[in-house]
Amino acid sequence: MNKISIRAARNKDVRPIRRILAPYAKKKIVLPRTAVEITRHVRNFCVAEKDGEIIGCCAFRDYGNNLFEIRSLAVNARNAGSGIGSRLVEFLIREIASRGKVKIFALTTSPGFFQRFGFKTVEKDMFPQKIWHDCSKCPKLNDCDEEALLLEP
Ligand SMILES: CC(C)(COP(=O)(O)OP(=O)(O)OC[C@H]1O[C@@H](n2cnc3c(N)ncnc32)[C@H](O)[C@@H]1OP(=O)(O)O)[C@@H](O)C(=O)NCCC(=O)NCCS
Known part of the structure; x- marks a missing residue:
């Protein structure tokens, strides 16, 4: 059976999520996430599962004031x-839009x-300072090539 299901992540998915992210973190395409961080935020992740194997993941972060990031x-x-x-x-x-009038961004x-x-490209400086906290962990800190995009569903 090759059916792929998309579902909210559970604690048992932490290691597979880490495995999916690791090669892209190594190439500096996504931020590295430790098992501890993934465990702490596991409720914000969803996963794609195929024949019992986790083959994809995505997470959101809630910054308050109806501002969310997809990461x-x-x-x-x-x-x-x-x-997928x-x-x-x-x-x-x-999931995020079910919470009301929200803004969703991605870097x-x-x-x-x-x-x-x-999603539409926007100026990075429209976001509050707190969203840049993770940049301190980013290997591309002073050489950022990411664009900011915003969706108001
Ligand atoms: C980006 C990523 C998640 C896309 O996943 P995927 O399952 O391959 O994507 P989909 O099959 O749903 O792609 C849907 C469409 O988007 C397009 N697409 C995929 N990656 C794209 C990219 N980087 N830029 C623009 N379009 C892209 C596909 O060509 C496809 O177009 P089509 O329907 O016209 O054929 C995957 O390539 C990945 O894991 N990349 C490495 C990590 C990464 O880049 N994460 C995003 C950074 S936040």
Whole structure:
């Protein structure tokens, strides 16, 4: 059976999530996430599962004031290009939008991927200072090539 399900993550998914993110973190495409961090925020992750194997993940972060970030999006290379990344993002957009009038942003080197869902490129300085806290952990700190995109679903 090759059915792929998208569902909220559980504690048992922490190690597989870490495995999916690790190669992309190494290439500096996503921020590195430790098992402790993933465990702490596991309720904010969703995963794609195929035949019992976790093959993709995505997370959101709640910054308060109805501002949310979509982050830690990755699909393992073997399963890329078959719509899983889109389904993960759509799952979280629905989850976040169910909370009311929200703003959802992404910081990404793949703006084209996010524009497919209606995200628009915006100036980075429109966001509150607190969203930049994680930049201190980013290896590209002084050489940032990410764009900010915003969706108001
Ligand atoms: C980006 C990523 C999650 C996409 O997942 P995926 O399952 O391959 O994506 P999908 O199959 O849903 O792609 C849907 C469409 O988006 C396009 N797309 C995929 N990656 C893209 C990118 N980086 N930029 C622009 N478009 C992209 C696909 O070509 C496809 O278009 P089509 O429907 O016209 O064929 C995956 O390539 C990945 O894990 N990349 C490494 C980590 C990363 O870049 N994360 C995002 C940074 S925040």
